[in-house]
Every structure is written in structure tokens, then in C-alpha cells.
Amino acid sequence: MTANATIESARRRPKGDKRERTRAALLKAARELIREKGYERTTLQDVAQRAGMTSGAIYGNFKNRDDLFMALATSYWPPIKPVIRRGSTFAEKMRALSDATIAAIPDRRDAAVGRLKGMAHTLNHEELRAQVREHTAASFERGAAWLDAVADDDGLPMPAAMLVVVIHAMTEGLLFQRFLTPELVPDSVIHAAFAALALERTPAADA
Structure with a gap:
């Protein structure tokens, strides 16, 4: 792929995709910090800094620290998805x-x-x-x-x-x-x- 093609592909990428990647990076950073420091000592500023982002980026995705922690809990606890056969007992x-x-x-x-x-x-x-x-x-x-x-x-x-x-x-x-x-x-x-x-x-x- 040429450099021009790469730039064009990035331009066509939906804005929602960028938001999802930003959110995923912040959650990953939060998870790392909590493992190192615990919940009580992990701040939103720490998370933004670890992710290489500004505080504005984190407040654009999470209302507060509790909101971030809730998102973390639901993101990293894999769901259980049974395969149900139609007509099964x-x-x-x-x-x-x-x-x-x-x-x-x-x-x-x-x-x-x-x-x-x-x-x-x-x-x-x-x-x-x-x-x-x-x-x-x-x-x-x-x-x-x-x-x-x-x-x-x-x-x-x-x-x-x-x-x-x-x-x-x-x-x-x-x-x-x-x-x-x-x-x-x-x-x-x-x-x-x-x-x-x-x-x-x-x-x-x-x-």
C-alpha cells in the first residue's frame, strides 16, 4: 500500500472507529495502572498520561472515575455465550x-x-x-x-x-x-x- 493510499484510507475511516480506539487505549491504561497501584490510587490524570492523551480525551469518553471503572469491569469480564439448538429441551x-x-x-x-x-x-x-x-x-x-x-x-x-x-x-x-x-x-x-x-x-x- 502506498503512502497516499494509507492517508486516504485513514481519511475514510469512520470517526466512531477513532473514538472506539481512544476508549480502548484508555481502558487498557487504566487496567495497567490499577494492577500496579490499586483502584484508590489510580486517577483519571494518571490514566490519560499512561495512554499518551490529554485529560480532555478521558473526559470525552468517561463522566468520572466511577464511570471509567464500570466500563473497565464490563470490558474485561468475558460474557458467557451458549449455543442453543432450536427445539432443544x-x-x-x-x-x-x-x-x-x-x-x-x-x-x-x-x-x-x-x-x-x-x-x-x-x-x-x-x-x-x-x-x-x-x-x-x-x-x-x-x-x-x-x-x-x-x-x-x-x-x-x-x-x-x-x-x-x-x-x-x-x-x-x-x-x-x-x-x-x-x-x-x-x-x-x-x-x-x-x-x-x-x-x-x-x-x-x-x-
Whole structure:
């Protein structure tokens, strides 16, 4: 590619792409600094300086430090994405979810320490906790809608709004215990935990 072609390509690149790259660079810098200094000692000015940018760049992407920390938490905690076969039973869907949980282990293991540090920091900051509650509530709402959509003819073992919380808590607990004591939480345990949700349907499903 010639120099002129490279310049022309850059000119045609959407402005949104530049914003995304700026945001990604700031998040990367924030992650590095938090690992080195911790949450309490990481400032927005530090992040901008590490990323080689001005303070204006960081305030153009994040409202404040809590907003940056929330973005960091959601960016570096890989989602679990089950592959659901059309027409599958609820038990088969739970198996797909356990398979996806196991598949996410390597990437989540890399981010686990940062995740725990972020949770510990959040516990002591009510404004940040409020953001986490709002984000989590929205996530639970989407998850419950998904569960209702993929339920089979027998329904769900409990109301979708309850089931999504159970699955979330179970998944997080299993993964962190796996990271801590992998020999005690093999894949078979993760499969069994999700399979247990499909063993019995209760009247609560109609509540």
C-alpha cells in the first residue's frame, strides 16, 4: 500500500472507529495502572498520561472515575455465550450453558484478580454500587427475557426473574471456586450444577 493510499484510507475511516480506539487505549491504561497501584490510587490524570492523551480525551469518553471503572469491569469480564439448538429441551439448554461456562474459564481466569479487586473497591463506594445495581438489574432483565423466550413446553423450574439470578450467582461462584481450587471443581461439577436446575419443575414456574 502506498503512502497516499494509507492517508486516504485513514481519511475514510469512520470517526466512531477513532473514538472506539481512544476508549480502548484508555481502558487498557487504566487496567495497567490499577494492577500496579490499586483502584484508590489510580486517577483519571494518571490514566490519560499512561495512554499518551490529554485529560480532555478521558473526559470525552468517561463522566468520572466511577464511570471509567464500570466500563473497565464490563470490558474485561468475558460474557458467557451458549449455543442453543432450536427445539432443544430445557435440560439441553442448561447443558449448552454449562459448556459455555467452561469455555469461558481461560479468559475469565485471566481477568479474575482484577474482577475481585473491583468488587472489593465497589463495596466501599456507594455511588459505584448504585451503578453496579443498575447495570446488574438491566442484565437480569435481559436474561429473564431470554429464558422466557427459550423455555420449552414444560416451562421453567422457577420464574425467569428468579432463575436468572440463581444462574448468575451459581456461575460466578463455580468459576471463582474453580480458579481457587481447580482440582475440586472439575468440568463434571459444573455440568452437574446446571443439570440440577432441569431435574424438577415446580409450581413456582406458574407463579
